[in-house]
Structure formats: C-alpha cells, structure tokens
Amino acid sequence: MKRKKITRELKIGIFSLIVIGALYFTIQFLKGNDFFSGTNTYYAVYPNVSGLEPTSPVSVLGLTAGAIDKIQFDQKNRQMVVKIKLKKEFSLPKGTVAEIYSADILGGKAVQLLLGNEPGIHHAGDTLASSVQRDLTSMLTNEIGMLKDGISELLSNLDQAVLQLNQFLDHENRDSVKEILEHLNGSLKDINTFTNALSYNKGTVNRVVAGADTLLTELNQAAEQLSTTLAHFERISSQLKDTDITGIVDGLKELIDQLKDPEGSLGQLTSDPQLYHAVNGVLARADSLIRLISENPKKYLKITVF
Template sequence: MKISKEIKVAILVLSGILLFIFGFNYLKGQNILGSSRTFYAVYDNVEGLAASTPVTINGLPVGKVIEIGFKGDGSGKLLVKLLVDSEFQFSKNSKAELYETGLIGGKAIAIIPAFDGAENAINESYLDGGVKAGLSELVNQRLTPLQEKIEKMMHSADELLVNLNDVFDDNTKSNIKTSLGDLKTIISNFKETSKSIDVLVVSNKDKLDSTLSNVDNISSNLSKISDSIADANIGKTIKNLESTLQNFDKILIGLDKGDGTIGKLLKDEALYNNLQNASKEMEELLRDIKLNPVRYRRILSKKEIPYTKPESN
C-alpha cells in the first residue's frame, strides 16, 4: 500500500514533537520512559543547594534536584522538587535531609528511608524536610563561645593595660629607673666583694686547710666521746639515780611526819618552845654577866674570891 505524502508529513511532525518532548524532559533530568518518581520537601533555608544537585539514599545517588522555588503561601519557605529514578521503596514517613557535601562542595539531599510499616511513598508526595548540621555549622557552634571568651579576655587585657598605664606614671617610671641603677651598683659592688673574697681565700689557703683539719680532728674526738658515752651503762646509772631519789623522797616524807631526831626537831612544838625559852634565859644571863661581872668573878677566877655585895648607887 502506498502511503500518501500527507501521512508521511504527519508522521514526521508527530515524531518530531515526541522527540522534542523526550529531549526536553531528558535535559530537565526526567526520563519519561523510565520509572521516575517525583517528591517534594519544604525547607526554611537551602543556601548552597542548586538544581541538578544529587539526591542520595544511604550514600548512593538515586536522583537529583530538579526545581527550587518558594512555596507560594506567603510563609517564605522554599519548596524543593526531587526526582528519584530508583525503584527502591521507602515509607511515606521518610525524611529528606539537607546536608553539606564538603567544606566547598555545596549541599545535597539525602533521603533517610523509614521502615516503620507505613504506606510507601508514592509519586508527587511530600517528605519531611530536615537539615543536618554540617562541618561549618559545627565549627561555628564551637567558635562562637570561643570568640565570646576571646572578646572577654581582650576586654580584660585592655583594662589591665589601662590600669598598668595608670600605675606606671612618670614618677613610678623614674623610681623604677633609679631602682635599676641602684641594683646595677649593688651587683657591681657584689662583684668587687667576690673578687676580694677570692683573694682572701687564696692568701689564707694554708690557714683554712689547717682550720678544716682541726675541725676534722674535733669531729673525730667528738665521735669517740659519743662512742664512749654509748658504751657506758647509762641505763644502770639512771636506775641508781632513780633509787637515790626514791630514798631521798622517803626521808623527806619521814621528816614531814616527824620521824627521827630531825623530824622531831621540825615537828615537836614543845621542844621548840623549850629551846626558845632557853635561848631567852641564856640571853638574860649574858646580859647580867655584862652588867654585873663582879657577881661572877668567883666562877671565872682560878682562886676563890669571897663574894662582896656591890655597893648600891
């Protein structure tokens, strides 16, 4: 059967249209002949994310980002359209997590599949959007407190410098310079003194040697004396001394009780009174001898002298 020219033109036009549609979708990342699925996720911020960014599941690329735009409800949130070419099934409760691919590698989206027994995610469904903290964010989280501490430290250091400037005024600086000059003089004098000491030591070396030798002999003698003391029976001597002290203590106790002659002299009040009276009588006798020596001449003379009564005045 002969095909007319009009049919050929129609077939060619339809083929061109189909080829254009296929090529256009292919350039957009959509394969109309494959089993591609489209998902959506909403984010507050997608800085670093661009169209054609890979979409991964467990690190395996399974699609790409095909469109990024505002959600259109006035909230300012961003709607990201994802194209997944894999037939891998996951729950509708799975999560589309935005993460950093590296320090300078931009961002990508990883689908975190959920296997919770819920229905599988179907084409044109929404996935929960989330953001995984990247290295730069972690660094910022660590550096922010450190920056605050550094700022506080710098502020404290600035205050310290201001206080130091207030303390080290012209008068203080002058005093410090004077003190340093005096210290230099002291060090110079110390050097001269050390030189004099060196000369003195050198000139008296023989005497110092003799003195040290004498000290050595003295220490040796002391060592011998200490050995002699160590060899002596000090314990026996101490025991004898303790026994003597105990006997002396007994004697004192006996004296206190009035035992013995000395104890009776110390404790017998009658004997004390008799001695006191005898002392008084002896004192009167001596006084009478001085006043009336004639009365006692017969006693003191070798010859017997008759007693004569003294004349009364």
C-alpha cells in the first residue's frame, strides 16, 4: 500500500517538472529565444534606455531576430549596457547600429538593428553602435511646445494691436468710423435695390438693348451712305480743283462787260430800245412766216418732180 503511494507522488512530481519545463520553454520562445538554433550575444550602450525592458524584441529589416536578454547599469560610466541575443543565422556587417524606437503608440520600446555597409562583420560579444529614435510623445511634446510659443507670441502681438487700436479710436475717430460704416451700409442697400430693380425690369432692359442694337445698325448703314456721299463730294471737289475756275470767271466778266458796253453789238442790243424792238419785230415776222409755211406748205413751196 505504501509502495503505491510513493509511485503516485513520483508521477505527480515528474508531471509538475514537465509542466514547469514546458512553461519555461514557452516563455523563452515568446521572448524570442530559440533553443533549437543557437544565438549570438551582442552589446549596446545607451545613456538612457527610454523604457526598454528585458524580453523586448530585436528586429532586423522588420523581422524579429532576437530579444533583449539583460539590461545592466554601468556604475563607472553611468550608462546602461544592453545585452542582445540574436539568432546565429543573422550576421551583422560593420557599422550596424542598434537603435531604440517606439514599437507602438502606447510607448512600448524595441530595438531595430540598422545594418551597416562597411567591410567585415561583427563577431559575437562585440559592442554595437547605438542610437535612440525620438518617440511620438517627445515629438508631440516639442511640437506642442513650439505651438504654445507661437500662440503666446500671437496673443502678445494681438494685445499690442488692440492697445494701439484703442489709442487710435478715440471718441471722435470712433464716430467717424461709425459714420463710414453707416455710409457703406447705405451704399450696399442702394446697390441691392438697383440690382432688384434691374432684375424686375429685365424684359424692358432687354428691349432697350435690342432697340439700341437696331439703332446702331441703322447708324452704321447711314455712316456707310455718308461715306459714299463724302466720296462723291471728294471727287467733285477734285474735279473743281482741276477746272479753270479763274478762266470761267474771267469769261463771264468779259461777257458782262460786253453787255454793258453800248458800243458793242450785245451792248447796243440791250441798251438801244429801237434796235431791240426792230430785232424783236424781225423775230416775230419770222415766226409768223414759219407758222404759215407749216400750215400750208403747197402754197409757199412748189416742188417739181422731173
């Protein structure tokens, strides 16, 4: 009976060890430690780890390649020494930088290895160059600080502007500004009234515009006719310019002088009544003779046919 009891306790103990071991391996696996593939150890020194903790992941090109194994404080140099466990399959070129960065918006930290491009590779146990990336909180804090300073300066300038405006706008100037604003309001009302009237009389305005268009067309036609008339006048003026007006005037003057001269034939005809009546009588008798011949040509004209 006693032998069976010992066997049961042994089984319970063995099962507990197995559970504890499985739990340990699970925790280590979640930390990024792979016991089936070896790891290399590297170190990085920081003045401030900015919230980095053991078991924080270590990534290479975005892929989790290891984890933080331990963080120790160097009393002599007053710096933090971070021990990094990295899978052996990852080789680090010279110039690789272990940078602490914000893994999430909640402030969780992790390390990313920025591969260098120098010849050669780091060996296990080497100390890598280090850097700390500014996290979102610090960037927001700086931006908010700058914004705060800008707002403070703006408020200060605004206060000065208000003080200067109050000094400028004394009682008299305030009344002037008020009067100007009233005039502006009145002008805006007049413009609004004119716009409404224009909209209301839109048809009449359109007819007036159409009539004005017709009038302009007729004026254009009249202008064309006037241009033609002016061209005729220009030709007549040119012809008159080429005509010997002086000679014509001299001829008329000479004719008038002859009519006035009592010694000339025309002058005697116009100035001597007896000669005038004699010529007039001859013309009357000639007219009577022509009329008689026209009425009875056989009596006065004898035509012999051979």
